[in-house]
Amino acid sequence: MKNHGISQLSTIRETLNQQIDSGLFSTRSKLPSERELSDIFETSRITIKDALVALETEGKIYREERRGWFVAPEKRLRYNPLSRSHFHKMVAEQKRCAETQLLSVYSAPAGIELMQTMALDTFTKVHHVHRLRYLDKRPVLYVENCLIAEHFPDILEQDLTRSLTELYKNRYQHDTSRSQFEVLPTAAKGIVAKKLNLAEGQLVLKIRRVNYNQHGVIIDCEYEHWRHDAVMICIDSASNI
Structure with missing residues (x-):
C-alpha cells in the first residue's frame, strides 16, 4: 500500500473513518x-x-473480547456525576434504552479500604450489591454499591435492579444530598473485564462516589466501572440539587 508521504497508519484510520461516516458500516x-x-x-x-x-480512542468504534471490532453509536451517553438522576432516568431522558442485571449480593465486615473511605469502625457490617447495567442492550457499566447495613434493614429483600437512590429515599428516608467522587482511568480486571466484554487490561473509567444523606451521614459508597467508549462526562453544577 503506497502512502505518498502520508503515514500508512493515518491513511488506514482515515479510510475506515470515512467508510463509517458514509454509512458503509452501520452502528453496531x-x-x-x-x-x-x-x-x-x-x-x-x-x-x-x-x-x-x-x-x-476517538469513540468511532469499540471492541469486545473474542468478538472483534464494532461501530460505536453516534452519541455517547452524557453523564453528569453531580446530578441526582439515576441511571434509568438519565438514559430515558436521552431517548436510549436501559436495563439492569443483579449479579450478586453479600454482606461482610468492612475491609481496610472501605473503613478509610467511609470512616467506618472495625467490623462494621456492609452490604455489597454488584450490578451490570446495559445501554441499548450493550453492557457498559459494572457497579458495586457498598451499603452500611445498619441504615438499610431488610434491603436485601427488595428489588435491587431498581434505582437504589429512590429506594433509599422512599423506603428508608435517606435523601442523598451530597457526594464526593473520584474519577480515574484504570485497567479492567477479573469480573469487571468479563462482564463488560473487555480483555484484561483494557481501559475503563472508574468512578468512586461516597454518598451522604440529608443529615451529613455517609450511607454508601459506589464503585462504577464504565466502558470509556460509551460515556461522556459532562459536569453541570446546576444539576446538583
Missing part, C-alpha cells in the same frame, strides 16, 4: 477482522491494530 455492525484488514491494506496486523485503537 462488525468490522472485518484484523487479519482481513491486514490483507485489504497490505500491511501488518500491528499497523491495523494501531489504526483501530486510534479510532477506538
